[in-house]
Each structure stands twice: as structure tokens, then as C-alpha cells.
Amino acid sequence: MYDVVQVGDEQLMGEVIRIEGDKTIIQVYENTSGIRPGEPVSNTGLSLAVELGPGLLTSIYDGIQRPLEVLVDKMGNFIERGVTAPGLSHDKKWDFKPLVKAGDEAAPGAIIGEVQETNIVTRIMVPPNFRGGVVREIKSGAFTVDEVVCTLDSGEDVKMMQVWPVRVPRPVTEKMNPDIPLVTGQRILDGLFPVAKGGTAAIPGPFGSGKTVTQQALAKWSDAQIVVYIGCGERGNEMTEVLTEFPELEDPKSGKPLMERTVLIANTSNMPVAAREASVYTGITIAEYFRDMGYDVSLMADSTSRWAEAMREISSRLEEMPGEEGYPAYLAARLSEFYERAGRVETLNGDSGSVTVIGAVSPPGGDFSEPVTQNTLRIVKCFWALDAKLSQRRHFPAINWLNSYSLYLDTLSKWYDENVSPEWNGLRTWAMEILQKEAELQEIVQLVGSDALPDEEQVTIEVARMLREIFLQQNAFDPIDTYCSMEKQFDIMLAIKLYADLAYAALRAGVAPGRIVTITAKNDLPQIKFTQDYKADIEAINKAMEAEFAKLREAL
């Protein structure tokens, strides 16, 4: 089962997915037109595996780890078939720097050396499936990934490259509790619905609601050291956009191109469906490899619905008994197996690393009750519900603040206390209350109009509007607003809270609500989002608001 086979005279790559008596069913990762009965099939005896080692970063692969750049050289602009290319370059020499010496203990997973690849260091480990032992000899200098760099007294030779089957999770010592947030620079996510490092999140949404833009913003700005982006059944042009944009974008922390910490897997919707099924496993195995080095990895899968559909397509060709909506009965099991490979872990070498999985879901017709969304929701802890209504009003990111949730709030609150401000958790709760209140009030407004509301609630509506338009809306295409630091998020939130406090106080002192909602000082607040050095401006706005309110009260 699951052996890789070569099919036909052209030796197309395939995988055994079912054995029935003396019949074997193979799914082929390439287009099968023209194949005839009677052509040879040979078994390699190996499982579908990926090559892990230096050279992964900045690469772009198809679903079965064939580097697309190499494929262009080999077969031109279109993807033909029957061409194989190894995942890593076997000719390139990497500068290997040993970190252990002869006589040191090297258990499975131990780091024995490193390669300075981009600004990220690829750490060379003893493969987890080795027995491990004492280092007998270790070399230093330039080697290819196939050359032995270290020999152990167990008789095992360590090379820079390891090969790992994609359908098997890489082992860890222990899974830890996720209690550090993945800071994304997106206000609605960091502020209201944070995801933890090593956590899982799902972004479901109908088409056109901004799933891909949100995923890309996360890939660009989240504070993970490594990003694995799986375009699973994606649009070709969208992958190209990622390809052209990432090398140009700067990592906000290192100042280096984002591409240098990224591995892309692109299996566009018109590439063979079986490779689409495999792409998700290829991606997560690569992510786990970097996790084992002690990195925080975030993995974006866009979109898991396409992956589920690939399973459905293969399942229906196998004439399996369909489950809900034609999806195979093992859909839930496959999804949970995949998401369970996320986590913050203690690695085999005692370090800590994490894989955060953020999966986009594309529910048909935007209907969240369909099987893929529902089965995903049962597993993930964070739910960012995209809303077509919001995107139609160009409220971006179009994440519905009422339907979304994060189950990490409690575990993360300590981090916010220590790293942002002790006030933060309170502010967050306050903002959510206002937004919740607004939703209720809006129902009344729909019936009777806003003037009929009591004074206090008119102010609430205004505060909620500010929260929505200033805090929640974020322009991913604006060079400054696309990333918002935690500090800036806090300052903006605080300014809105200041307005609210002043407004309610003024109201109690007898100022008419019409005067309160029309003060001019707050009109400058949205501009803060587009300002790099905003500190002085926001202070000026706060002062101006205080002064204006004071004037209102004097006028009484």
C-alpha cells in the first residue's frame, strides 16, 4: 500500500491506493491520456516521500515536490508529463559547519551542524528514524546533500538530506500547550481572535470574500520564522502573484525578502488532481522538518476544500460508497489527521518548535453547513468567518466579528498582559461588548431608524462604527496599514476607548448626543492607520478630543 510506482512507457509517477486480490489500483500524479492496457508498471517499493535538506527555502514545488523552476528548464512553459526532477539540487554544494565533534553523543533528531542558507540557518539533524550513537567522524566544508558529513559508531552515515514519507508525521518528544500568540499584524486577528503558535485556524468563506488576500497577508506578516504556503487547487495567476510578490516584499523584522523564509507549493486547479491530494502532505512534512530544527513555522493551506474535493474525485472514481454530499466517509478522519500534525512541541533534541496550520475552506455557495466546513470546525480552535456581505461593502478583512471565535484567548491572556499591556485583555472584552451591542441595536435601527434610539445607545452606535471602520478595517494593499504592530493596535484601541469614555461622561453631564457624535477631532483618527510615525499624531488627536469635549461641557 502507498508504494510509489512508475506507470507506462513514459514512467509516469503514481501511488498505490488500493489492493484488491490480485488487482492493484494506482492513482497517477500526471495526465494519463494515451496510456494503454498492456503498458508496463513497475513498483519502486518506496512510499511517496519528500527530500528534506538545504535548498528547500525559496523553492517552489508542485504537489509532489518537483521544483517548478527546474521543470520550466526541462520542458518549457507548459507542464508536460513524464519528467521527474528531485526536490533538492543534488549538485549544489553547501557550506556545512559542524556543531558537534567526534566523541559527542548524537541521538536521533540531534543537531550536528548547520548550513547558512539565506538569512535562515538550516540545521542538519540526525534523521529521526536512525538509531543514533556517538559521532565517529564529522567533516567541515562544502558538500552536496548526498555526501556523508558525519559517521556514527552505530554504523550510520548522516547526510545533509533526509527522506521522509509524507503520510507519516515526524516524531516529537512531547506536544506542549500553545500559549504564545502568532502575531500577524492584522488588527482583527491579533486584537480580537488571536491564534497561538502551534494552533490551528480555519478561514471559511464564499468566493470573493477575501480568503486568499487574508491568507497571503498572514503569510507575509505573521511572526513565524518559516512560512510554508500550499496553493492547493489554486488559480495559476494567484500563485504567480505570490511568486512575484514574495521576493520583493521585505520581512518586517529581518529586512530580507520574505521569499528567503518561504517554501511554496503550487498545484493549480488544472494540474492533475492526484497531485493535489498529495500536496497538503508534502507541505506539512516540510513544515515539520523545520519545526524539528526549533523554528516556528506557519503553514497556510489554500484551500483545504480543493483538497477534500480531490479526495472526493478519486473516491468516486474508485466507486467507493459516498458519504455526505459525495465526499468519502473518511473525510473527517483525513482532515483531523492533517490538523493534528500542527502543534507546539518539544522536539527530539529538546528544543521547542511549532507548526501553526491555517486552512482556508471554500464552502460551496458560502454555506457553512457543508461537510468540509463542519468537519474542519470540529477540529480547529480558531475560526475566522469571512462574510460576503462585508466584502461587498469593501470592509476588509471581511472577517465577521460576531461569528468568529478563538479558543486561545484564555491561554494567551498571560502573554498579552506581559508583552502588550495589562489593560489589553480588558480593552478587548470591552470592544467585543460594544460590537455585540451594536448588532442588537442595528436590528432596532433597521425597524425604527437611528434617531429613535436613546441617547446613550446613539453614542454606542457611533463608538462601534469607529471600532469597525478604524480598528477592524485594514487595507492590505496600503504599504503602511498592511502591517500593524501590537503597540499601534493598542494605541488605536485606546484612542477609541478614550473617545467612548469622554463621550459617555459628556452625555451624563448633559451634552446632546448629536454634538458628541459630530466632534471633529476624531475625524483624523482613521489617518493614523496610514501613518508610519503615528505617535505624535495620535497624542495630538487624543488631546484635541479632550479639549473639544471640555469645550462642549463648558458650553452647557
Next chain:
Amino acid sequence: MKEYRTINKIAGPLVFVEKTEPVGYEELVNIVQSDGTVKRGQVLDTSDEIVVVQVFESTAGIGRDSGVRFTGETIKMPVSKDMLGRILSGSGKPKDGGPEIVAEKRLDIGGAAINPYARQSPEDFIQTGISTIDATNTLVRGQKLPIFSGSGLPHNEIALQIARQAKVPGSTEEFAVVFAAMGITKEEENQFMADFERTGALEHAVVFLNLADDPAVERIITPRLALTTAEYLAFELGYHVLVILTDMTNYCEALRQIGAAREEVPGRRGYPGYMYTDLASLYERAGLIKGEKGSVTQLSILTMPGDDITHPIPDLSGYITEGQIVVNRDLHRKGIYPPINVLPSLSRLMNAGIGEGKTREDHKKVSDQMYAGYAEGNDLRGLVAIVGKDALSERDQLLLEFADLFENRFVRQGHDEDRSIEESLDLGWELLSTLPEELLVRIDRDLIRKFHPKYRSKEA
């Protein structure tokens, strides 16, 4: 070539043939009827004994005495530069009385996927002259943008207007139109052909026609022929090609028909489970390639059954295409042409094609602001129906008026009205200037000062 006379079953468009030699998957098949006519088909299923052939024409007249020839190659079509100006049938045979196409090259119609690494990002703004597309849902070269319509709506007029007016401002490169009709009526055909002839567009067009009474199965290959031609024109001859596919709904119906004839397990609403992949194999054949001059831009039309955007056809299409232009029945009833509802419409590649140096620096912000204003004004209409206009605040009344103005001035335009992007954006500003300035929160101060009519007239 060996001819088998071993047909043992015919079911709708499918013919089951016993054979002795290996036959390749997706191979081209010729079926010779007893009267000598030859019909073409493709291998759908092959095993040791039985081959299932999908016939692209009517299976009427095929009997157990018909001969079957397996050609040993997958379906290829002859392509050449001389195809420009020609009218072909849905299976690629001349329909205009002209000679057969003399092949400069024979290409596999399946088309291989463009390697994402070889693609170039689309970013050249195409001006269609329609404000609701140019200003708010910009089309760029290499994009695939469908028109989601309903039966009885003027989607054909819109497609024609786009085909007529589309240009890249300031560019004189060669362009061509490839038009593929699947299951359209004779009247619709006349409408398209008359317009092509009137405007002289036929000269640089290749037309594939599969009419409503042509065999449904032929519709499976019609778009593939069209796209293969388009790719040839674009990536080998350097043309900028606009492909118009109409109507994708008929294509999907044909797909379902074959699925049913093969007794496959159906997916949603009886459509095959692989419809997403199948549609992707068409829609994804658009784009630009690094180092090649030409481009393929796709404009497909589909009618949403029951105006339901969640129906599998528009739904799956929307997940593949780069946005959608939604034609709306309410606007059409109000007598507004083109009845494009901008709210559910979207162009995913818009941001790459607009802005300073491409259109104008205020483009994005003006568009966002109009969307926001129109969305809010549109919502208020529901409220007005309950409480009356007078109960609205002054702000809300202005937004309500803005929504009306937007539909009547911005959306509405003539069939031959070709607005430049500057005209569209200026019109947008004119409408926005009916709103108080502090409501324009999505536009930077600087841009307001530069483009707002209030400041502009002062300068003048």
C-alpha cells in the same frame, strides 16, 4: 488502420466497442457508418476487452454494423494564422463555405497546464469603456473574468460591447478575438455575427459555433478548440487574444449528460464530482507567459439557473475565475443598461492593474468609497420601505440619494458609449461630491484635495 465492427452497446452519446488490441486513454476514434459518413469520438474508458467511446456528434445512424477505427493519437486540431476571419463549427469544421484549415501546426486540444513559475503576473489595464467594469471591477490582460447572468438578461450585449471597445490605452499591439458559442440559439448567433460584421471585428476573430440543435456532446470540445486556437495565436504568434465563451451553463449540462450516460456517481445537483477540475482545465487556460508577447484573456458568460449564485455552475466557476461580473435582474427591470450589480461583482486582479502609472492614483480609493456608499445606500432602501424617507437622518438620506444617482448616472450608459477611465473616475467624483466630505473616510486627504470637484473648480 484496423477497423473493428464489434460495437456491442450504444447508450446516448456513448458507444461500447469490443477490441483485441490495446487502446489508449483519450485517444481519437473515427466511427464509419454503413453509409460512409465518419463521426468522431474520444476514448473515455479503456480496459482489456471493452472501450467506451464518447461520440461528439449524434449517435443516430450508428449501428452494430458501423466500423470503429482507433487512430492511436489524442485529439489534435490544425491551427494556422489563416484561421482569423473564419467561422467554424463546434467541432472545428468550416461553416462559412471556405476551405479546410491548412495546418501550420497540429496541437493537442487538452492543453497542458501553464507552469506557475513560467507565468507572468497580469497587470495591463484593459479599458472596456464600461464604468462599472473599468472603475470598480477592472479587467486586466490575462485575466479570466466571467459574466454571471440569468436568462433573459442582456449579457450578450455586454459581451459584445466589451469585445468592441476593449483596448489597452496607448497600445497598438495586435489583438484577436476567439469566440466560442456552446448551445446558443440561431437568433443569438445572428446577433453576434451581425455585430461582428457591422464593426468589422470578424477580420480578427475566429468563431466556433455550436448551436442549440447541434449535438450536446460536441460542446465538450468546442471550448477546448477555441482555447487551443487562442493559445496558439497568443503564445506562438504574439497576439493579445480575448476569448469569449458562451454559454458555460450549456457546457456543464453536456458534462452532466455524459456523466449520467456513464452511470457515474453524481455530485451536487447531478453534476459530476469532477466538474471543478474539468472547469478549471478550461478557465485556467488564460494568462501571460514570461518572455512571450501575447496573452489570453477570458470572458465567459454563464446563465445562473434561477438567478441562483450558489448553484454549482456559478459557484464552482467563481472559485476558479478571477472574479465575476454579476448582471442583475432588478436593475434590468428598472431599465438600466448595463444592469451590472457592482456589489457581488469583483475583479481579483484589479489592484494589479490600477493606480498611478496605470490608470490614476485615486482609482482604488474612489472605487472603494463608491462601493461603501452604494452598499449602505442600498441597505437603507429596505429601511425606507418600513419607516419612510422622512424618518432617516440627514446622512442616511444623502446616502440613499447617492445610491440612486449611482445607478442612474454611473451604472447606466449607452450601448455604444465608450467612457475612458478618466471619464469614469471623474463621474465617480462628481457623484461622491454629493456626500459631505467627512463621509469620504476611505480616501486620503491629499487625494480629496487633488481630485474632489470642490477643490478642482477652485483651482480652475
